[in-house]
Amino acid sequence: MMTTGTAEPRGQALAINNLSLEFPTFSGAVKALDDVSISVGKAEIVGIVGESGCGKSVTTMAATGLLPKGRYRVTGGTVRLFGHSTLSMDDSQLQDLRGKVVSTIFQEPMNALNPTIRIGRQLTDVIMRHEEVGPADARRIARDILADMLIGEPERVMNLYPFELSGGMRQRVLIAMAFSCNPGLIIADEPTTALDVTVQAVILRLIQNRARRTGTAVIFISHNVAVVSQLCDRLYVMYAGRIVEHGATRTVLETPQHPYTQALLRCLPERVAPKQELEAIPGAVPNLLQPPSGCYFQPRCKEAVEQCRSQTPQLTGADGQQVACWRRGVAVELPEQGGRR
Amino acid sequence: MTESVETMMRPVLEVSDLHVRFPASRNWLGRPTSHVHAVNGVNLTVRAGKSLGIVGESGCGKSTLAQAIIGLAPYEEGRVKIDGEDFQGAQGKQKRALRQKMQIVFQDPQSSLDRRLPVWRLISEPLHIRGGRSRAELHEKAEELAVAVGLRPEHLDRLPHEFSGGQRQRIAIARAISTDPELMVLDEPTSALDVSVQAQIINLLLKLQRERGLTYLLISHDVALVRHFCDDVAVMYLGQIVESGPADEVLRNPRHPYTQTLLAAAPSFESPLPDIAQVRAGELPNNRHLPDGCFYKQRCDRISGGCEAGQVLRRLSDSARHVRCHLAQA
Numbered sequence A: 001m002m003t004t005g006t007a008e009p010r011g012q013a014l015a016i017n018n019l020s021l022e023f024p025t026f027s028g029a030v031k032a033l034d035d036v037s038i039s040v041g042k043a044e045i046v047g048i049v050g051e052s053g054c055g056k057s058v059t060t061m062a063a064t065g066l067l068p069k070g071r072y073r074v075t076g077g078t079v080r081l082f083g084h085s086t087l088s089m090d091d092s093q094l095q096d097l098r099g100k101v102v103s104t105i106f107q108e109p110m111n112a113l114n115p116t117i118r119i120g121r122q123l124t125d126v127i128m129r130h131e132e133v134g135p136a137d138a139r140r141i142a143r144d145i146l147a148d149m150l151i152g153e154p155e156r157v158m159n160l161y162p163f164e165l166s167g168g169m170r171q172r173v174l175i176a177m178a179f180s181c182n183p184g185l186i187i188a189d190e191p192t193t194a195l196d197v198t199v200q201a202v203i204l205r206l207i208q209n210r211a212r213r214t215g216t217a218v219i220f221i222s223h224n225v226a227v228v229s230q231l232c233d234r235l236y237v238m239y240a241g242r243i244v245e246h247g248a249t250r251t252v253l254e255t256p257q258h259p260y261t262q263a264l265l266r267c268l269p270e271r272v273a274p275k276q277e278l279e280a281i282p283g284a285v286p287n288l289l290q291p292p293s294g295c296y297f298q299p300r301c302k303e304a305v306e307q308c309r310s311q312t313p314q315l316t317g318a319d320g321q322q323v324a325c326w327r328r329g330v331a332v333e334l335p336e337q338g339g340r341r
Numbered sequence B: 001m002t003e004s005v006e007t008m009m010r011p012v013l014e015v016s017d018l019h020v021r022f023p024a025s026r027n028w029l030g031r032p033t034s035h036v037h038a039v040n041g042v043n044l045t046v047r048a049g050k051s052l053g054i055v056g057e058s059g060c061g062k063s064t065l066a067q068a069i070i071g072l073a074p075y076e077e078g079r080v081k082i083d084g085e086d087f088q089g090a091q092g093k094q095k096r097a098l099r100q101k102m103q104i105v106f107q108d109p110q111s112s113l114d115r116r117l118p119v120w121r122l123i124s125e126p127l128h129i130r131g132g133r134s135r136a137e138l139h140e141k142a143e144e145l146a147v148a149v150g151l152r153p154e155h156l157d158r159l160p161h162e163f164s165g166g167q168r169q170r171i172a173i174a175r176a177i178s179t180d181p182e183l184m185v186l187d188e189p190t191s192a193l194d195v196s197v198q199a200q201i202i203n204l205l206l207k208l209q210r211e212r213g214l215t216y217l218l219i220s221h222d223v224a225l226v227r228h229f230c231d232d233v234a235v236m237y238l239g240q241i242v243e244s245g246p247a248d249e250v251l252r253n254p255r256h257p258y259t260q261t262l263l264a265a266a267p268s269f270e271s272p273l274p275d276i277a278q279v280r281a282g283e284l285p286n287n288r289h290l291p292d293g294c295f296y297k298q299r300c301d302r303i304s305g306g307c308e309a310g311q312v313l314r315r316l317s318d319s320a321r322h323v324r325c326h327l328a329q330a
């Protein structure tokens, strides 16, 4: 099942190439993703950051076949998940991949657990569906993996129903479930957003420890850049359905290049003296029914020039850090567009 | 917290020994047989024009404290004074006058704003309730307030759902300042917003404070935000304040074991993920039966002789802060 396709670059868990996707609605097509490319190496922890509605969830859901069938249109691009072309797979093929090859953890664990079935049964069901083990072995694996998630009395917890657990416990059970079949890739979509910081820190650590130990790749989606900075090797910054910058976490956060990344970091209270004005970003994310032409950040960008209004900037730069901006990278050498702002 | 420096400025809010509990079960006569103990003896003072931040994990009683202060949650023990006057004990005209002096802004403006009313009505509603103004005067006042919070006057006839989350929070703030309050209670006002919009709202609140001398009580789970926005901070655990004092001091160098844990766990650009042992994550103890001795005992890694006794919030001799832990006090 996990055999890698022949054309696959070695060590690649997921390769999304130039993916464009829209949602047809009564008022027109919502252009949710435009030319998105993301690659995740085996055993790599990769972050996707950006404000709400910028396409973080849609990107990974499209790549794993989780978007509602018939409600969206892929208008370009390819996806390779451990060599599988998920975009052209049917439901039963995708079902086979889930759990074993890729597993997703969402923000609200309640929705992902069946409220009428005890925790232990839900875990062992998943394990038995994907591994050749009997009920007793499945139960042992489940118990070990719950203990791994620092759940104090795994036997007792396995006899409980989801509603009998706190949010933090439920989320740990789901992470246990996600790891239970040793998938090659875990997608964690805002898994700690609803939780307290102490529980969040523990969950991040658990994900990190287990991923490192088992060589599992992780995509960590978050709107919280500080969290991503602590967990991820590399990160992608998304804005309005496009990748605007990506690179090694340290590089991007210490020397952000794209005006949106810079603004996103500058508006945080962390780096500003008490009570000083924060550098808010004026305006709001564009409506993806009618996105502006050229650079999507242009209506809010302090550095915009004429070219930004008409032409879409492409990602340029070395692999360590790429930026999509007319005024960065190679494009910076363009002559100043004298007074044309 | 009534030291000489602090009395130089008039306290707008004084909370003393406040206890708030909710019935958890009742007998056949309808009398409560057990309670949820949400706030368990809170003392705090906020001086005019200053901001106090309240931090602590969910369920520790922050919102209940806020509700008790503005008169939305009745209490049986303790006292809340606004501008030196006891709000719960006040009657009639005096009570109405005190009510105008404080306003609250919630996390989710969607649910706190009547969906059927146009924005100008929402903004001017507290003034309408106060009475004595014509429709034209209310509209004019709403326009003035809208401009003060950065809304366009030409949008005043729209309904709240036509606005983004950040703009709806501006509407809630305009409405809150309409009665010219002294105290604004802000219960997680930016938690539902994106950071770029959070920055806009925080800037607005700071500007209003400078212009109008507002006093704020900010409830937040975001330590970095509290450090930025507040003069003082109080850390809550199981309905009690465990540490309080100047925000930069407490958040830079926490002295209570719980505050230390909270800060170690807070997401940060400067430090790596903490070790699991350092975080001491755990659930809040059951608040139907309060623990004996120190409330933090079950989770504390520094437990020693003396922790079985109930702890009192006491001022440290070497600093302007108060801590509820005998180890820190020693």
Ligand SMILES: Nc1ncnc2c1ncn2[C@@H]1O[C@H](COP(=O)(O)OP(=O)(O)O)[C@@H](O)[C@H]1O
Pocket: A023, A025, A030, A032, A050, A051, A052, A053, A054, A055, A056, A057, A058, A059, A071, A288
């Ligand atoms: N089923 C859908 N129908 C129409 N639009 C959708 C649907 N799902 C998502 N979108 C739109 O796609 C964009 C990206 O959404 P999403 O990936 O959920 O953002 P994020 O996870 O970054 O907050 C948003 O503008 C959202 O409104």
Ligand SMILES: Nc1ncnc2c1ncn2[C@@H]1O[C@H](COP(=O)(O)OP(=O)(O)O)[C@@H](O)[C@H]1O
Pocket: B022, B023, B036, B037, B038, B056, B057, B058, B059, B060, B061, B062, B063, B064, B065, B287
């Ligand atoms: N109206 C109520 N009835 C019963 N219990 C309540 C009520 N409001 C709050 N509580 C309980 O009081 C405690 C404190 O809640 P809350 O003040 O909302 O905490 P926080 O705002 O810090 O998350 C919790 O245990 C909560 O379940």
Ligand code: SF4
Pocket: A258, A259, A260, A295, A296, A297, A298, A299, A301, A302, A303, A304, A305, A308, A313, A324, A325, A326, A327, A328
């Ligand atoms: S391309 Fe132009 S508008 Fe877009 S981020 Fe760069 S400078 Fe700003």
Ligand code: SF4
Pocket: B256, B257, B258, B294, B295, B296, B297, B300, B301, B302, B303, B304, B306, B307, B311, B324, B325, B326, B327, B328
């Ligand atoms: S009194 Fe004891 S248990 Fe409580 S915080 Fe201090 S050291 Fe920990």
Ligand SMILES: [Mg+2]
Pocket: A056, A057, A058, A189
């Ligand atoms: Mg999402």
Ligand SMILES: [Mg+2]
Pocket: B062, B063, B064
């Ligand atoms: Mg609350």
